[in-house]
Amino acid sequence: MINVDEIKDFRMLQADCFEVLKEIPDHSVNLILTDPPYNLASYSTGNMKFDWRAEVNNNVAKWDELPLNPEDLVAEFQRVLAPAGNIFIFCSYNLLGDYHRVFDPVFDTFQFMVWHKTNPTPSIRKSSFLNSCELIVCCWNKGHTWNFTRQNEMHNFFESPICMGRERLKNPKHPTQKPVSVLQHIIRIASNPGDLVLDPFAGVASTGAAALPLDRRFLGIELDSEYYAAGLKRLQELPQPPLP
Numbered sequence: 001m002i003n004v005d006e007i008k009d010f011r012m013l014q015a016d017c018f019e020v021l022k023e024i025p026d027h028s029v030n031l032i033l034t035d036p037p038y039n040l041a042s043y044s045t046g047n048m049k050f051d052w053r054a055e056v057n058n059n060v061a062k063w064d065e066l067p068l069n070p071e072d073l074v075a076e077f078q079r080v081l082a083p084a085g086n087i088f089i090f091c092s093y094n095l096l097g098d099y100h101r102v103f104d105p106v107f108d109t110f111q112f113m114v115w116h117k118t119n120p121t122p123s124i125r126k127s128s129f130l131n132s133c134e135l136i137v138c139c140w141n142k143g144h145t146w147n148f149t150r151q152n153e154m155h156n157f158f159e160s161p162i163c164m165g166r167e168r169l170k171n172p173k174h175p176t177q178k179p180v181s182v183l184q185h186i187i188r189i190a191s192n193p194g195d196l197v198l199d200p201f202a203g204v205a206s207t208g209a210a211a212l213p214l215d216r217r218f219l220g221i222e223l224d225s226e227y228y229a230a231g232l233k234r235l236q237e238l239p240q241p242p243l244p
Contacts, residue, residue, distance in 0.1 A: 002219075004028045004196055010208050010218040010235050014228040017200035017221040021076040029080045029219070030145065030195035031088070033186055033207050035178055037068045038092040070095065071102045073200075078106050080198070084145045086190035088113070089137040090178065099137045107139040113156045115182055120162065136186070147189055158185055163206075169234070172226045174204045183210035191216055205231025212238055 002023045013020055077087055087107075091099055096112065104110040113136040120132040138156075140146075148154050163179040183206060191197060193215040199207035202220030204227050211218045212235065220235075222228040 001025060004219065007196065007217050007219060010212060010220070012202065012205060012208070012220045012222065012228065012232045012235065014223070014225060015221055016223055018072065018076075020221050021080065021200060024076075024080045024198070024219075026079055027082045027085075028196065029198040030082050030085050031187065031191040031197045031216075032077055032081060032085070032200070033088045033183065033190075033197055033211075034199045034201050035090040035176060035203065035207075036073070036201045038095065038176075068095075070099045074102045074106060083141065084143055085140070086144055087137070087139040088186050088190065090115075091135050091137055093135065096135055096137070103137065103139050108141045109139065111138045111156060112136060113138055113158065113186075116157065116159045117162050118159055119164075140190075145190055145192060145195075147192070158182060169204050169230055172204070172230055174227060174230075177204055178206050180206060180210045183207055184214060187211055187214055187216060202231055203227050205234050208235050209238060 002020070002025070004025060081087065087103075089099065100110055115134045115136060117132050117134070120130045123130050160179055160181045163177045167180060168177060187197065187210055194217065196217045196219060197207060197211040198219045198221075199205075200221045202208065202222040203224075205218075205220050205222070208218040208220050208231065218235070220231060222231060
């Protein structure tokens with residue numbers, strides 16, 4: 001059993017989250033904020049190559065070729081979540097209905113957010129809409145943590161650029177690395193200082209990089225050894241808060 005009380009700042013585990021989740025105590029996590037596979041492999045059209053610019057990445061990573069069933073997550077998420085906790089799960093249009101089918105019956109509220117990417121990957125051939133929006137499933141029970149003070153803060157729509165520049169890890173390059181700005185917006189809304197934030201599909205630990213500067217604790221689980229090592233290094237190199 002994982003002793004979450006011993007996590008003073010962060011802990012990263014290289015493991016299968018479906019096994020580790022069983023080792024997390026009941027009602028010990030304040031916020032689950034995660035970015036599981038989107039099951040988009042069957043829609044991939046391959047990368048597009050050009051002579052005059054870098055190729056456009058339409059491929060997905062190998063880990064997305066293994067279908068994820070939201071039904072495999074709901075029981076453990078419900079068990080580990082604290083009574084005042086929240087769940088935010090990045091997903092794509094093709095999975096929203098599946099998440100609703102299995103999460104809505106066991107939580108008081110099922111909603112969604114839209115992350116609008118202000119600089120999405122261009123549609124060079126202009127054959128479809130830009131992929132400029134991603135969905136985020138949101139679940140909670142009555143009495144959940146909710147840090148809004150004004151109505152104009154409560155939109156389920158958030159705009160920001162995609163992860164780029166110095167924030168974007170180059171080696172390894174995670175194809176779905178999320179920007180810290182989006183993650184911190186959610187963390188501020190849905191948790192309090194000192195709370196434990198769990199990301200079972202941690203990737204390169206973006207959730208941890210967002211949570212730690214906000215004085216939250218972080219537990220990340222990542223199966224891929226390269227992503228795990230990069231995420232661990234990233235968290236270890238975060239600036240330390242000043243001494244009181």
